[in-house]
Amino acid sequence: MSDGTSRLSLYRRWRPQRFADVVGQEDVVRTLRNAIVAHDVAHAYLFAGERGIGKTSVARILARAVNCLRPADGEPCNECPNCLAVSAGRSLDIVEIDGASNRGIDHIRKLREEVNFAPTDLRVKVYIIDEVHMLTTEAFNALLKTLEEPPTHVIFVFATTEPHKLPRTIVSRCQAFEFRRVSVQAIEAQLKRIAEAEDLRLTDAAASLIARRANGGLRDAVVMLEQAATYGRDSITDDAVLEMLGLAPRETQVAFLDAIERADRAALLSTIDSLTERGKDLELFLGDVIALVRERIGRGEGAVDRDVRLARGLLAIRTDLYRALDRQVRLEIGVLALAGSLADAPAAVSGTRGAASRPKPERPAEKAPPARAAAPAHEPIAEPRSERPPLPDDALALWHSLLGEIEKDRIAIAAYLTEATPSVEGKLLVLLFSPEHTFHKESLEKNENMQYVAGAVRRHFGDGWRVDVRIDANAQRKALPSEVLLEKARLVCQVFDGRIVKEAS
Ligand SMILES: [Zn+2]
Known part of the structure; x- marks a missing residue:
């Protein structure tokens, strides 16, 4: 090796060399050490988990531990010729393959021929295939044949960030470990x-x-x-x-949150101005502010219902910022509207709520749905109209109890759901979204979200109930006090060539 140790990146220098040095994967490491001590190492391991949490590092320690001439307590000594050869990448018996760039059948065929030869300089050959889910189906089939009759001198370690993409046949032949995010x-x-x-x-x-x-x-x-x-x-x-x-200090986040709650428009606009001038990332900033509200809700401090509404409004604004070019203007309009709607909303409204067992989160219900802070620009304010019969009272109560529960549990999903107009067809709850809320509909339709919502619908409406989401041009929204403010801000914005002036209200 070169003498450039100080040039080596901090991460590589601090890569764990022994199982005991691995941070945050105690269960995995203990099981592997026990197996090594007991001479009961499996032929194939699957290491699943996010990137950057130690999968490859553990695979390399394992490769040394099974080959070490003086192992102690399942750990490699890191000093014997075998350990040194592996560490220096000198041994032909340790093969690391990047599944993403060697996806095809040819690589795996070559591997299949190689594995049958005895190790050249070590005891055990170790094949580490990273991002193994990227292999082609053909390559998997070829690999499977090797896994069915593994030579005794070979160990496979497959690492993946997406274990669900692996064929079952492969997974079932591996001892699988789930690597956790580090605390x-x-x-x-x-x-x-x-x-x-x-x-x-x-x-x-x-x-x-x-x-x-x-x-x-x-x-x-x-x-x-x-x-x-x-x-x-x-x-x-x-x-x-x-x-x-590119982040703002916590005090700025706290002050910004405070300004929203006090509806201090001048403070909001000047903060956004200063963030933009200093090149801060507005989306990250908003994410930090949302995290503050979330922390407060988690601590059970303050008015939870109001905080939920606040968080929902902020999430909607952040959704709007995502991929937008005019972030500053959008953020300005969004928080002005949100501040306005929080100020306008009565402190508590007793709506029609179904679940008596829970404390009733205040919800302005149909009278004043939550802030529509993130409406795209240039959209006319919708006329209040509803072509569908309103939801019967009892169903409405169930809908509110369902929303109340989801607000506490999965606030992002609640944020999408509040844009929906519920309607009932037999035992089918249909959630209608106006065309401008296609994003909300599509976000809900993501598999895991939909399963979650379907479960909540069954819990609140009863067994046998199903849920569907649709786009419906008639599912338009009513004009709200906050939107009047929003429209004002927009007009001002147009007049002043895209810049909001401080006195937007
Ligand atoms: Zn050793």
């Missing part, structure tokens, strides 16, 4: 360990910020740490991390 605490602790060893000054706040941003992926976290170290010249503060990632 925020575990990532934080590891970042601090690395920083200390590498002489990086990392503040607690920065460590926690990176850990939360990494979303369970240790590799991403270490890469972020390294970037931050380069960025902040070895002194890593939360400010430096925020700056690097």
Whole structure:
């Protein structure tokens, strides 16, 4: 190896070399070590889980452990000739294949011939196939034949982020392990360990910020740490991390949330202005603000019903920002409308609610549905009209109890559902979306969402009830106080050439 150890990326340098060093996959590691100690290693393993959480690292440790000349307690010694050969990538008996770029039958045919030869320099040949779900059907079939009669000197490790795409026949021949996302605490602790060893000054706040941003992926976290170290010249503060990632500090998020709740339009607009000027990512910012509301709901603080409405409005705005080019204007209009609707809404409205067992979340019901903050621009305000007979009272009550439950459990789904007009055909609940809400309909139709909604419908309406979603031009929305505000903002926006002036109301 070259002497460029310091040039090696932080992530590669901190790659675990022993099972005990693997962060956050305790169950997997314990089982593998026990198997090695008991000389009971399987012929094929399936490592499933998100990217960057240690699948390949564990596969490589396993490759050394089964070949180590002086293993201790299931761990490789990392010093014997075998361990060194594997670590240095010198052994012909350890083969790593990227399933994404070697998808075809030819590669697997070659592999099938090779596996029959005895190992050249080690005890056991280990084939690590990454992203194995990418293989073609033909390649899988060829692989399957090898798995049916595996030579004793071979171990396969298949790694995948999408185990559901693997043929059952393959999965059933593997011992499968599910790798978990690494917890925020575990990532934080590891970042601090690395920083200390590498002489990086990392503040607690920065460590926690990176850990939360990494979303369970240790590799991403270490890469972020390294970037931050380069960025902040070895002194890593939360400010430096925020700056690097284009994020706003928490105080700004809190103040922004506060401004929405106080309907302080000037503060909202000037904050958005300043974020844009400083090149912050508005969508990420909104995501952070939503997370604040979510935390508050989770802590059971404040008016939960109001917070749910607030979160739903913010989610709708974020949906609107996604893929939009004019994000600043959309965010401005969205939060102005949301602030307006929160201010207009009465503090509590007792609607027709079905579930008496639950505390009734306040819901303005038909009188004033939640903020339609994210309507696309240039859309005329819909005339109130309804060609379908209204939902009978008892069904309406059931619908509200269903929404109430989903709001607490899956707020994104609730956000989509609130745009629907429910209607009943026999034992079929039909959710009608106006054409402009095609996105909501399509989001709901995603398999897992639909199953969830169908389950909720059965729980609230009864067994035998089914649910369907449709686009219906008649499913139009009523003009609401918030939309009047929205329309005003739009007019102002048009007049001033796409820029909203501060006095939008
Ligand atoms: Zn060894």
